[in-house]
Amino acid sequence: MAGAALRARIDALAAITAEPGHITRVFMSPEQRRASDLLLGWMRDAGMAAHEDAIGNVVGRYEGERPGLPALLLGSHVDTVRHAGRWDGPLGVVTAIACVDALNRAGTRLPFAVEVVAFADEEGTRFGATMLGSRALTGRFDLAMLDLKDEAGITMADAIRRYGLDPARIGAAARQPGAFLGYLELHIEQGPVLERIGMPVGCVTAIAGATRLRVTVTGMAGHAGTVPMQGRHDALAAAAACVLAVEGRAVIEEGLVGTVGRLDVFPGSVNVIPGRVVFTVDIRSPEDARRLRKVHDLRIAFDRIAARRDVTIEVAETHASPAVPCDVALQRIVAAAIDAEGLPVRLLPSGAGHDAMEIAAIMPIGMIFVRCRGGISHHPDEHADEADIAAGARVLLRAITHFPPAEPVT
Numbered sequence: 001m002a003g004a005a006l007r008a009r010i011d012a013l014a015a016i017t018a019e020p021g022h023i024t025r026v027f028m029s030p031e032q033r034r035a036s037d038l039l040l041g042w043m044r045d046a047g048m049a050a051h052e053d054a055i056g057n058v059v060g061r062y063e064g065e066r067p068g069l070p071a072l073l074l075g076s077h078v079d080t081v082r083h084a085g086r087w088d089g090p091l092g093v094v095t096a097i098a099c100v101d102a103l104n105r106a107g108t109r110l111p112f113a114v115e116v117v118a119f120a121d122e123e124g125t126r127f128g129a130t131m132l133g134s135r136a137l138t139g140r141f142d143l144a145m146l147d148l149k150d151e152a153g154i155t156m157a158d159a160i161r162r163y164g165l166d167p168a169r170i171g172a173a174a175r176q177p178g179a180f181l182g183y184l185e186l187h188i189e190q191g192p193v194l195e196r197i198g199m200p201v202g203c204v205t206a207i208a209g210a211t212r213l214r215v216t217v218t219g220m221a222g223h224a225g226t227v228p229m230q231g232r233h234d235a236l237a238a239a240a241a242c243v244l245a246v247e248g249r250a251v252i253e254e255g256l257v258g259t260v261g262r263l264d265v266f267p268g269s270v271n272v273i274p275g276r277v278v279f280t281v282d283i284r285s286p287e288d289a290r291r292l293r294k295v296h297d298l299r300i301a302f303d304r305i306a307a308r309r310d311v312t313i314e315v316a317e318t319h320a321s322p323a324v325p326c327d328v329a330l331q332r333i334v335a336a337a338i339d340a341e342g343l344p345v346r347l348l349p350s351g352a353g354h355d356a357m358e359i360a361a362i363m364p365i366g367m368i369f370v371r372c373r374g375g376i377s378h379h380p381d382e383h384a385d386e387a388d389i390a391a392g393a394r395v396l397l398r399a400i401t402h403f404p405p406a407e408p409v410t
């Protein structure tokens with residue numbers, strides 16, 4: 001599989017955008033329609049029966065030795081963030097189609113079917129709710145989400161209708177338990193680890209769990225000129241100590257990251273001591289125990305800061321999702337495929353969320369990471385080398401042809 005041919009398809013998808021000069025392709029948009037039509041054609045050319053399901057996922061099926069066998073599912077997403085790069089999502093779809101094309105050209109039929117899915121929404125760019133495509137496939141799509149509105153005030157239900165699908169039929173996208181044997185997703189790493197160690201591909205061990213907090217620090221606003229430094233209740237100075245506590249151990253502890261991504265200061269005036277600050281915290285780790293310990297430690301640290309600075313600090317947990325481990329047998333297959341390519345096997349966790357997290361609810365999952373330049377993602381500078389994507393595609397094809405594992409997938 002030539003890297004240049006894969007790159008050409010990535011470029012063809014990147015050309016489908018709502019904003020000229022950028023890549024923006026959101027759920028239920030005219031751009032999704034055009035991308036889906038392109039994918040349907042590629043899937044059929046690769047010997048698959050292809051259709052669009054009830055949520056707009058594009059699904060292709062390549063039968064095994066006889067029709068109707070359970071399938072190994074491959075895929076990723078085709079939607080993007082605003083002003084995205086071209087690789088996040090499409091690379092997993094394009095390489096999966098190329099692998100099936102290689103099987104088809106060789107006349108190879110496997111003792112299982114292979115399905116390729118291009119999920120209609122993973123990023124949640126339009127409606128805020130993420131992984132709509134994979135949630136529909138697993139039968140875990142919450143119908144209350146249909147009332148969510150985009151920036152133009154259009155509800156998700158209306159957007160689905162305008163696209164030409166029926167929101168009342170979303171349940172039809174759910175697949176039967178037993179339809180699949182496992183799921184393999186190839187994706188750019190979106191981080192710098194593989195580049196740092198000089199490896200084109202890596203085997204993912206787990207997708208990090210996350211805790212998000214909303215923290216409110218309440219002090220006392222006052223005149224910046226007249227209130228003495230002693231006895232102030234500066235909410236922002238206290239928040240600053242909290243931000244450093246979030247960074248604290250996360251800076252040095254392997255497998256733990258902590259970020260304050262938003263901080264709002266009230267009243268937010270040059271000559272007023274901040275009376276109130278609201279900020280977010282995002283803690284992630286592939287190990288739940290590590291993440292939970294950090295959250296626990298943070299609550300203690302915030303209490304101490306509140307006492308020392310005579311402010312109140314309230315902590316609300318806004319999101320918590322456990323880490324999702326990759327299936328051990330699938331990791332073994334991916335590692336063996338990397339090894340068979342003559343490459344050292346590097347195991348690494350994923351700090352970012354992926355469709356595989358949702359798919360893990362109904363089947364074993366595995367992931368292959370491809371090196372990306374500078375670890376940059378969700379940005380126009382996102383880049384993967386043709387040689388690396390070709391290596392990734394070869395690893396994926398080997399993993400497919402060595403599936404199912406000798407021992408049953410757990």
Ligand SMILES: [Zn+2]
Pocket residue numbers: 077088089122187354
């Ligand atoms: Zn992605």
